Amino acid sequence: MIERDDLIEYVARVHERTRDAISAIPSDLLTWRPREGEFSMAELAVHIANARVWNARLVTGDGTARYAGHDATGHATTASLLELADSTSQHAIALITAADFDAMIPSSMGEIEAWRRVMGGLIEHEVHHRSQLCALLSQNGIQPPALYGLFEEQLPR
Numbered sequence: 001m002i003e004r005d006d007l008i009e010y011v012a013r014v015h016e017r018t019r020d021a022i023s024a025i026p027s028d029l030l031t032w033r034p035r036e037g038e039f040s041m042a043e044l045a046v047h048i049a050n051a052r053v054w055n056a057r058l059v060t061g062d063g064t065a066r067y068a069g070h071d072a073t074g075h076a077t078t079a080s081l082l083e084l085a086d087s088t089s090q091h092a093i094a095l096i097t098a099a100d101f102d103a104m105i106p107s108s109m110g111e112i113e114a115w116r117r118v119m120g121g122l123i124e125h126e127v128h129h130r131s132q133l134c135a136l137l138s139q140n141g142i143q144p145p146a147l148y149g150l151f152e153e154q155l156p157r
Helices: 002-023 040-061 078-098 114-137
Strands: 104-106 112-114
Touching: 002 040, 002 078, 002 112, 040 078, 040 104, 040 114
Parallel strands: none
Antiparallel strands: 104 112
8 A cells, every 4th residue: 555655745746747738738729628518728727726625625524625616717828827736736735745544534425435545536537637638738739748757659668
C-alpha cells in the first residue's frame, strides 16, 4: 500500500501534468468547444481546478464539500487559468495533507468509503479530464503534453 507522503507527492505530480496541459491552451482557443453543450477548454480547466478542492474537502470528511462549478468568466487568459490551477492545487494538497488516512468518510454519492478509495476517485477524475483536454488540444492541431510524462514513442522497445 502506498505511504502517505508518496501519495501526496503523486497527487502533486498529477497536478503538475494537468498544469502542463492547461499551459498549452492558446488564448484564442479558450472558449472553443467541440460542440454545443460540451465544456469549452477554459470551462474544462476551471472544472478540473474546482473539482480538486471539492474532492479534497470530501477527503477531510468535514461536510464542507461543495462544487464551485465550471464558469470560466474571469478567466480570459491562459495565465489566469494557470493561477487558478496553482492555487487550487496548493489548497487541495494542504487539505489532503491534513486528512486522516485511517478515516471512513462519505463519498460524493453519500456512501461511506475508505479514505484511500475516495482519494483514488480524486486522482482518476483529474486524469480523465486532463486526457479530455489533451484530446481537444490535439483536435485543434496543438501537440498536447505527454499524459504521464512520456510520449508513446519514448517508451523502451
